Amino acid sequence: MGCKSCSSGGCGTKTADGTVSGCRNNGACGTGGCNKMNVFDWLSNMDLPLASRFNIVEVRFKGGRKEFFRNAENLELYAGDPVIVDVPNGHHMGYVSLQGELVRLQMIKKSVKETDEIRTIYRVASSKDLEKYEQVKLREMPTLFRTRQIADELKLNMKLSDVEYQADNTKATFYYSAEERVDFRELIKVLAGEFKIRVEMKQISLRQEAGRLGGIGSCGRELCCSTWLADFKSVSTAAARYQNLSLNPSKLSGQCGRLKCCLNYELDTYMEALKDIPTIEEPLLTEKGPVFLQKTDIFKKLLWFGYHNESTWIPLTVNRVNEILAMNKKGVKPVSLEENDGTPKKEVPVSAVSVVENDLERFDKKNIKSGKPKKKKKKKKPKTSPEAGKA
Numbered sequence: 001m002g003c004k005s006c007s008s009g010g011c012g013t014k015t016a017d018g019t020v021s022g023c024r025n026n027g028a029c030g031t032g033g034c035n036k037m038n039v040f041d042w043l044s045n046m047d048l049p050l051a052s053r054f055n056i057v058e059v060r061f062k063g064g065r066k067e068f069f070r071n072a073e074n075l076e077l078y079a080g081d082p083v084i085v086d087v088p089n090g091h092h093m094g095y096v097s098l099q100g101e102l103v104r105l106q107m108i109k110k111s112v113k114e115t116d117e118i119r120t121i122y123r124v125a126s127s128k129d130l131e132k133y134e135q136v137k138l139r140e141m142p143t144l145f146r147t148r149q150i151a152d153e154l155k156l157n158m159k160l161s162d163v164e165y166q167a168d169n170t171k172a173t174f175y176y177s178a179e180e181r182v183d184f185r186e187l188i189k190v191l192a193g194e195f196k197i198r199v200e201m202k203q204i205s206l207r208q209e210a211g212r213l214g215g216i217g218s219c220g221r222e223l224c225c226s227t228w229l230a231d232f233k234s235v236s237t238a239a240a241r242y243q244n245l246s247l248n249p250s251k252l253s254g255q256c257g258r259l260k261c262c263l264n265y266e267l268d269t270y271m272e273a274l275k276d277i278p279t280i281e282e283p284l285l286t287e288k289g290p291v292f293l294q295k296t297d298i299f300k301k302l303l304w305f306g307y308h309n310e311s312t313w314i315p316l317t318v319n320r321v322n323e324i325l326a327m328n329k330k331g332v333k334p335v336s337l338e339e340n341d342g343t344p345k346k347e348v349p350v351s352a353v354s355v356v357e358n359d360l361e362r363f364d365k366k367n368i369k370s371g372k373p374k375k376k377k378k379k380k381k382p383k384t385s386p387e388a389g390k391a
Contacts, residue, residue, distance in 0.1 A: 056118060058103050059085055059094035062164050063175075063212040064226065066097060068112060072120045082125035084167070089198070093125055093133050093167040129167070136165045143195060147174060150190055158182045161209045171198040177209050207232045210256035217254065224261055235259040239267045242274065244296065273298045276318055284324050287333050305337060 055071045069085045071077065081096045098106065107114065125133075144163045151158060158178040165172050172195065176182075184201050191199045204212070211225035225232070240252055240263060254260045277298065283290035284305060294313050295304040303321050304313040314337050316324075324334055 054099070054101055054104050056103050056107070056114065057083075057096055057121065058098035058106060059083060059121075060097040061092070061094045063162060067094075068103065068107060068118055070118045070120045071099075073123070075121065075124060077121075077124070082130060084122040084125050084129060086119040086122060087166065090166055090168040090170050091122060093129060132169075133167045136167060136169045139169075139195075140165055143172065146194070147187075147191060150194075151187060154187055154190075156182055156184060156187060158184070159209075161204070162212050165197075169197070171200065173200045173202055175202050175204050175209070175212065177204055177206055205232070206256040206258055207261075210254065215255050217260075218251075219262075223255065225256075229261060232261065233264060235261060235263050239263040242267060242270050244298065270298060276301065277303070278318065278321055278325060280321075284321070284337075285328050285333050286324075286337060287335050291337065 055074070056068050057071050057077060058066055059069050060066050067085075069083075075083075077083065077096050077099060079096055079098070082093055083096060084091050084093055104114075112118075140163045143165075144160060147163070148160050151160060157180060158176045160174060160176045162175040163172055164175070172191075174191075182203075188199045188201065191197075207225055210223060211229070214226040215223050217223050235258070237247060237252075237259070240247060240259075243263070243266065245252065245263075252259055252263070277296065280293045280303070283292045289307055291305040291307055291314070293303060294306045296302075297304070297315075301318045302315045303318070304315050306313045316337055320337070324337070327334055
């Protein structure tokens with residue numbers, strides 16, 4: 001199940017014969033099969049005055065790319081409708097993804113001003129427009145394979161990931177990624193002469209490339225960059241250190257080869273919890289010897305310490321660690337790490353947990369099998385009455 005807007009076909013979009021395919025949910029994909037940059041208009045059921053209706057519409061193209069267009073003709077549009085829009089030197093076809101007041105909020109979020117530079121929507125796509133666009137899309141994969149061959153022949157250090165043809169079949173955009181600057185002037189001349197089109201080369205990052213191609217992450221869900229994540233923020237290894245994650249590149253890197261974007265999701269929560277936990281730069285000093293920090297449980301506020309030659313770890317609370325640090329600054333060494341240091345411990349009432357543990361221990365002892373085999377009890381034969389024998 002997929003959407004026409006992300007080149008995978010299906011899901012509530014009109015086919016060449018004018019019928020709606022897929023889950024028939026007007027591009028909202030109720031089946032969850034293709035959620036590539038999917039949106040939900042939560043204001044669609046609210047009646048707004050027609051005079052004040054926002055006349056700018058968000059249109060989605062291949063790969064989740066979205067742009068804003070003005071509905072100057074006041075066309076009756078719905079989410080998932082194919083429309084013909086104005087683009088430089090021609091026209092292109094996209095699918096309505098959002099309209100109404102939510103578009104105004106999206107424009108503010110993306111810092112797009114409501115000026116006359118926003119291009120217009122020509123019309124709703126007809127069956128002929130859909131047929132022509134389907135024929136144009138058939139050229140994309142052969143063009144991609146041939147372009148990769150030409151790039152190898154020219155010895156260009158670049159990776160071509162996708163090709164998008166314009167609906168009027170006059171222009172093609174080639175998306176590529178490269179670590180260094182690439183001189184593709186000769187490549188453009190060869191492509192323009194072979195395919196008879198205008199060529200535009202667009203460099204994208206590795207995260208954007210993963211978002212266009214899509215895939216399944218290690219969590220078992222679709223990639224965030226291909227479903228809902230539009231703004232890519234820098235991710236550093238410090239985010240993994242704050243969350244006590246092992247610095248294993250194979251586990252921390254995503255399909256793009258960079259650190260996973262989800263490392264930033266819970267970072268603020270960890271940073272807030274780490275404010276109360278002291279930083280241990282040196283081992284704590286006790287009369288028995290120095291103890292070293294082995295592990296930190298951030299949310300339980302527990303720090304685990306261990307002696308140099310011992311394998312057991314002792315959990316300490318944050319308050320107890322601060323007390324020992326203050327004592328070490330004064331030159332005092334505690335006898336042990338426990339809180340009741342040098343004083344007789346108070347009797348603690350037996351809790352319900354300890355009672356349950358004792359019951360479980362007794363239950364386990366009952367079920368322990370002894371080495372001697374148990375004697376099987378013989379079944380007693382039923383006694384027959386003399387009257388039954390006479391009968």
